[in-house]
Amino acid sequence: MSYQGINLGINIEVPVVATIIMSILIYNDLFVYKRSIRDNISVMLFFGIFLGIFETMWSCFEGNPSMKTLTYIGAIGYGITLFFFVLNFNRFFLGLFKLLPRNKLLIFLFYHLPSIIISALCISTPWTDAIFIVDKSGNIIATKLFVTIYYGAIWIYVLSAIVPAVFYSFQDKKREPAIAEAAKSVVVFGIMMPIIYLLQAVEYKGLNDDNINLSIVIAIGLVYLTIRVNTRLLLLTKSQIDAVEADLHAAAKIQSDALPSVDLLMKDVRELNNGDRLELYASMTPAKDVGGDFYDFFMIDDDHLGLVMADVSEKGIPAAMFMMSSKSILANNAMMGKSPSKVLEDTNRAICTNNREQMFVTVWFGILEISTGIIKASNGGHEYPIIKHSPGKYEVIKDRHGFVLGFEPGKKYTEYEMKLEPGAKLFLYTDGAVEATDPNMKMFGINGLVNVLDQVEDASPKDTIDAVKKAIKEYEAGGDQFDDLTMLCLEYK
Amino acid sequence: MLKITSKVEGEKASISLEGKLDTNSAHDFNDEVMPILDTVKKLVLDFENLEYISSAGLRVLLVVIKKMNEAGSMKVIHVNESVMDILDMTGISDDLVIE
Numbered sequence: 001m002s003y004q005g006i007n008l009g010i011n012i013e014v015p016v017v018a019t020i021i022m023s024i025l026i027y028n029d030l031f032v033y034k035r036s037i038r039d040n041i042s043v044m045l046f047f048g049i050f051l052g053i054f055e056t057m058w059s060c061f062e063g064n065p066s067m068k069t070l071t072y073i074g075a076i077g078y079g080i081t082l083f084f085f086v087l088n089f090n091r092f093f094l095g096l097f098k099l100l101p102r103n104k105l106l107i108f109l110f111y112h113l114p115s116i117i118i119s120a121l122c123i124s125t126p127w128t129d130a131i132f133i134v135d136k137s138g139n140i141i142a143t144k145l146f147v148t149i150y151y152g153a154i155w156i157y158v159l160s161a162i163v164p165a166v167f168y169s170f171q172d173k174k175r176e177p178a179i180a181e182a183a184k185s186v187v188v189f190g191i192m193m194p195i196i197y198l199l200q201a202v203e204y205k206g207l208n209d210d211n212i213n214l215s216i217v218i219a220i221g222l223v224y225l226t227i228r229v230n231t232r233l234l235l236l237t238k239s240q241i242d243a244v245e246a247d248l249h250a251a252a253k254i255q256s257d258a259l260p261s262v263d264l265l266m267k268d269v270r271e272l273n274n275g276d277r278l279e280l281y282a283s284m285t286p287a288k289d290v291g292g293d294f295y296d297f298f299m300i301d302d303d304h305l306g307l308v309m310a311d312v313s314e315k316g317i318p319a320a321m322f323m324m325s326s327k328s329i330l331a332n333n334a335m336m337g338k339s340p341s342k343v344l345e346d347t348n349r350a351i352c353t354n355n356r357e358q359m360f361v362t363v364w365f366g367i368l369e370i371s372t373g374i375i376k377a378s379n380g381g382h383e384y385p386i387i388k389h390s391p392g393k394y395e396v397i398k399d400r401h402g403f404v405l406g407f408e409p410g411k412k413y414t415e416y417e418m419k420l421e422p423g424a425k426l427f428l429y430t431d432g433a434v435e436a437t438d439p440n441m442k443m444f445g446i447n448g449l450v451n452v453l454d455q456v457e458d459a460s461p462k463d464t465i466d467a468v469k470k471a472i473k474e475y476e477a478g479g480d481q482f483d484d485l486t487m488l489c490l491e492y493k
Numbered sequence: 494m495l496k497i498t499s500k501v502e503g504e505k506a507s508i509s510l511e512g513k514l515d516t517n518s519a520h521d522f523n524d525e526v527m528p529i530l531d532t533v534k535k536l537v538l539d540f541e542n543l544e545y546i547s548s549a550g551l552r553v554l555l556v557v558i559k560k561m562n563e564a565g566s567m568k569v570i571h572v573n574e575s576v577m578d579i580l581d582m583t584g585i586s587d588d589l590v591i592e
């Protein structure tokens with residue numbers, strides 16, 4: 001194979017490779033990064049691809065007199081797409097630097113008029129010989145007009161984007177990080193293009209226009225540019241996600257801080273007359289960062305302890321916000337010394353007032369008289385309480401349920417009484433404890449819960465809750481905790 | 494997870510649910526049932542093959558009950574034991590015609 005032959009081979013392969021590279025880029029751009037087809041980068045890539053195709057035609061058909069029409073099409077297409085590529089390159093970066101002319105006349109003079117002139121010159125060239133001439137042997141000859149006007153215009157567009165870019169890349173990066181970043185890409189792009197261009201020239205032993213493929217230069221430039229732009233986009237998204245996550249953690253902290261501390265309560269209780277008769281423990285494990293479950297306990301007066309177990313219908317941030325307001329409304333009502341059913345009625349009415357999202361909360365509320373062990377309680381759609389009388393096993397108390405809170409104002413709630421004898425335990429929980437599922441989607445169930453409780457019937461409230469937690473974790477067998485898991489256990493001594 | 498079959502005849506509609514009405518399927522149920530409520534005065538929900546209803550599902554059910562109480566009437570039929578337990582526990586069964 002002659003030197004000429006090798007040269008021709010490379011000449012065709014290079015624009016084909018460039019076209020493939022840019023096709024991959026546009027695929028990523030449109031389908032992976034979901035960029036709009038009218039986005040400047042997409043548009044530049046499209047022009048780049050067409051440039052590659054026309055350059056391939058140029059390289060293929062040049063020098064073949066019988067392919068004169070196809071040679072012309074390749075050359076004309078090349079001329080037009082290269083021009084529009086550069087035009088877009090210019091508009092993209094001037095736009096980023098906020099340097100685009102706003103005046104309609106200037107836009108017309110700088111962008112529209114040159115486009116029309118160059119397009120007209122290119123398209124008419126087979127008849128006017130304005131830009132290219134395809135001679136008898138099928139070779140393309142560039143005219144003086146091409147070298148001066150066409151290349152002149154190209155350089156004006158490229159330089160007018162690169163000059164401000166050099167300026168902006170030395171600017172204060174902190175003030176306008178996006179612009180500084182873009183400026184840097186243009187500068188690198190601007191340096192890289194001539195270097196690759198020269199490398200090709202060295203490769204082909206001489207600066208000869210016939211041997212140099214602009215499409216590969218542009219393809220490499222665009223690879224750099226799209227990677228920069230997309231990486232930046234990803235980093236930006238990531239930093240936004242990080243910020244949201246940090247907020248979530250802060251919200252979770254606020255939420256867990258809002259739940260009462262067992263230690264503080266026990267300290268207060270110890271100072272009371274019958275203080276040594278109580279032992280209490282509670283825990284909440286949200287399925288997501290924040291949850292909709294809550295427990296609460298507070299001294300209403302020196303002999304009465306309020307106990308709350310509640311579950312908001314949803315999960316995550318909306319549930320957490322709903323939970324925070326429900327919790328304080330309920331506690332405020334309870335502290336007024338109302339009866340449990342009245343507390344639920346008034347809490348329900350208050351929650352309904354501002355509940356356009358139609359969320360609801362199920363609540364079990366009880367008041368324990370410490371001196372006698374009598375609990376007065378009311379249930380607003382919540383799970384059944386479980387009691388271990390002494391002596392005896394744990395038993396589910398099928399109390400009469402009222403309606404869930406937050407949905408219909410004016411609902412009535414019934415009230416009932418239970419008596420804890422010394423040694424009795426009260427166990428309250430949310431549906432996370434009974435609706436935990438095993439890998440076959442079978443539910444743990446109320447029976448599963450009572451079984452575990454019976455196994456540890458002599459344990460302290462803390463050990464009881466830890467045992468249930470452990471049993472549920474084993475039951476879920478490594479699956480994700482699906483619902484919030486909240487429990488409270490009280491021992492009456 | 495949840496198969497919803499709805500039949501609308503004039504002002505009457507019946508919807509049967511099959512599977513689990515939980516957090517994942519509550520939105521599907523909501524999207525299916527809400528447009529129907531605009532035109533219907535009598536609604537029958539068939540829970541024969543409904544295995545489970547979670548609090549997210551209850552929320553949609555409550556909205557349906559509220560809307561139908563204003564617009565006409567509704568009833569729920571063929572409720573199995575475990576779903577009935579949940580309806581009882583949440584107090585919703587008091588507000589509902591169940592056959």
